[in-house]
Amino acid sequence: xxxxxxxxxxxxxxxxxxxxxxxxxxxxxxxxxxxxxxxxxxxxxxxxxxxxxxxxxxxxxxxxxxxxxxxxxxxxxxxxxxxxxxxx
Numbered sequence: 001x002x003x004x005x006x007x008x009x010x011x012x013x014x015x016x017x018x019x020x021x022x023x024x025x026x027x028x029x030x031x032x033x034x035x036x037x038x039x040x041x042x043x044x045x046x047x048x049x050x051x052x053x054x055x056x057x058x059x060x061x062x063x064x065x066x067x068x069x070x071x072x073x074x075x076x077x078x079x080x081x082x083x084x085x086x087x088x
Contacts, residue, residue: 007088032087
């Protein structure tokens, strides 16, 4: 006999999250009960920086994710991101 459990997805969003220069840990207001499956980041125009820039997801956990902003030359910069995270 095999039992398979299916948990409904939980979606969490955050807007205008400021990421300081360096790797920053961003906590969810309430952790996912079991697992964070994916974190999608939308990068806003970095103030005072030449585009393009990027935000790197450095790790994720049911309670938080870690992110770092980089400019077009790979230098670490502060950025603003919007976040959509999915888990269960």
